[in-house]
Amino acid sequence: MMAMEFLKKREIPLLITSLSVVVMLIGYFLSISVLKDVSSLLNRTVMIIGGTATIIGIINVAMLYVRRITQRQEGHWYFAIYGLIMIAITCYLGFAHGPASEIYIKYFQSIIVPLYSAMTGLLIFFITTATYRAFRARTLEGTLLLVSGCLVLLGNAPFGELISPVFPQISKWILDVPNGAAARGMTIGSGIGFVALGLRIMLGRERAAVPGGGE
Amino acid sequence: MIIEKGRIVDFVLTVAFGVIIYYYIQQATKGKYREVRRLPPLDGIEEAVRRAVEMGRPIQMSTGMGGFGAETMAGLAVLSHLAKLCAQYGADLIVSVIGTNKIPVTEAIVQQGYEDAGKPEEYALGKQVRWLSNDQFAWAGGMIGIVEREQVAAQVLVGQFMAEALIIVEAGMRRGALQVAGTAFIPDIPFFVASCNYCLITEEIFAAGAYLSKDPQQIGSISGQDIVRLILLGIIVVGILAAVVGSNFMVDLLGV
Numbered sequence: 001m002m003a004m005e006f007l008k009k010r011e012i013p014l015l016i017t018s019l020s021v022v023v024m025l026i027g028y029f030l031s032i033s034v035l036k037d038v039s040s041l042l043n044r045t046v047m048i049i050g051g052t053a054t055i056i057g058i059i060n061v062a063m064l065y066v067r068r069i070t071q072r073q074e075g076h077w078y079f080a081i082y083g084l085i086m087i088a089i090t091c092y093l094g095f096a097h098g099p100a101s102e103i104y105i106k107y108f109q110s111i112i113v114p115l116y117s118a119m120t121g122l123l124i125f126f127i128t129t130a131t132y133r134a135f136r137a138r139t140l141e142g143t144l145l146l147v148s149g150c151l152v153l154l155g156n157a158p159f160g161e162l163i164s165p166v167f168p169q170i171s172k173w174i175l176d177v178p179n180g181a182a183a184r185g186m187t188i189g190s191g192i193g194f195v196a197l198g199l200r201i202m203l204g205r206e207r208a209a210v211p212g213g214g215e
Numbered sequence: 216m217i218i219e220k221g222r223i224v225d226f227v228l229t230v231a232f233g234v235i236i237y238y239y240i241q242q243a244t245k246g247k248y249r250e251v252r253r254l255p256p257l258d259g260i261e262e263a264v265r266r267a268v269e270m271g272r273p274i275q276m277s278t279g280m281g282g283f284g285a286e287t288m289a290g291l292a293v294l295s296h297l298a299k300l301c302a303q304y305g306a307d308l309i310v311s312v313i314g315t316n317k318i319p320v321t322e323a324i325v326q327q328g329y330e331d332a333g334k335p336e337e338y339a340l341g342k343q344v345r346w347l348s349n350d351q352f353a354w355a356g357g358m359i360g361i362v363e364r365e366q367v368a369a370q371v372l373v374g375q376f377m378a379e380a381l382i383i384v385e386a387g388m389r390r391g392a393l394q395v396a397g398t399a400f401i402p403d404i405p406f407f408v409a410s411c412n413y414c415l416i417t418e419e420i421f422a423a424g425a426y427l428s429k430d431p432q433q434i435g436s437i438s439g440q441d442i443v444r445l446i447l448l449g450i451i452v453v454g455i456l457a458a459v460v461g462s463n464f465m466v467d468l469l470g471v
Contacts, residue, residue: 018285029226031219050282050316057315057346076364112350118354119382126385134409165337183401186417190399192443193421194285196436203240205432206292206424208260 011204018202062087148174223471235446236439237284243435245324251434256413257426259395260293263369266393273307275361277383278321279374279398280313280351285421286399290374291324292424293397296326297371302337303419310344310359313354318346359386372396372422376403385411388463397423 020042027039065080093104137143155171156159200206218226267274273325278290278299301308301444312321322344347357380403387394388410395416396407407414425433454465
């Protein structure tokens, strides 16, 4: 009991986090073989934990579905039955025939491939509607976006080059120069923010890393 | 050489930046820090919670894809604040999770939020935090399902989002949900700007935890970031001037 209380303290996870970060960082910058081995071990451990955590996820979702069915939650419970059946079939095929078996792959792909195609199809329509909303010349920035967007479209669409060979050049310039410059600025800003966030986590000031931190 | 070849300058800069940011954190501990400018998207989170309460509908949150990268950590910091607000105001919170390894951490953060608000009894395992899938589009489909079936009043999306981002925010847009979104993945920024009410652009998500906590030490780290940014700006200007006069010394120096 006392051991559990000790392990729950925020200092322990914080110490593990800080040590892992230091080892990974030093392993990246310095050529010390022991540290490289340790950082490689840490990477492998993360993968193993991630794989094991799938079991937690399946239990979590199964519990949720069972609760929905037993409580007859409006608009949910029949989907929960379907979800449970799919989990059971997948587990059965995976355990009985193996994840590399033909039946398992066929079962998986015959569901996943059409669903992925449907989602990608949705994405195309959503890009169009979002573009329509964004491309409105109500402000100076909006007008700039509209004009540059149209030029990039013309530069990338096959008929743009047929109208004028200048369009692909303009499109490339917009993407490489103003767009590239802004994107690099954002990337540098992100990198600095990342360092600051990492330090806050290591110092235990970031609540996300250790619940209760930053209080 | 103990430092890997080609990483000497990287090492020096990383250590120097860390020291600068740490110095400003320490200064903030002594009460010496500057106020952070207003970030409307983060203020919009409270607006989203209030809207959810007024409409009697839930608010959906996601920290996006990936493991425990920087963007996810930033998203979890926002979640921590959001969970506390939801508990305080009595809004229904749904956290849609992709990646099973994130479930225990997400649950712990949401639970802590409810405890901080003095309403631990309102947190229930599996009620707020829902694992939808480990697959990108299945998870996105699950989120759209929640938007449609539960008619969410608002969505808060802060973390690592990719091709599925537009699908999720457009579903919220069509449902009329108030949306706050942020990511460091640049190709998704236009999608969020087009479809959301508030958008956090790249590094703003990393400042979110500090901004929302109002903790001086965390805010101090943002002052440190500004100094680092100025130094980098100086390096860029020197590099540009050197390139203009035909010198390659900055490129050579950074490659050491």
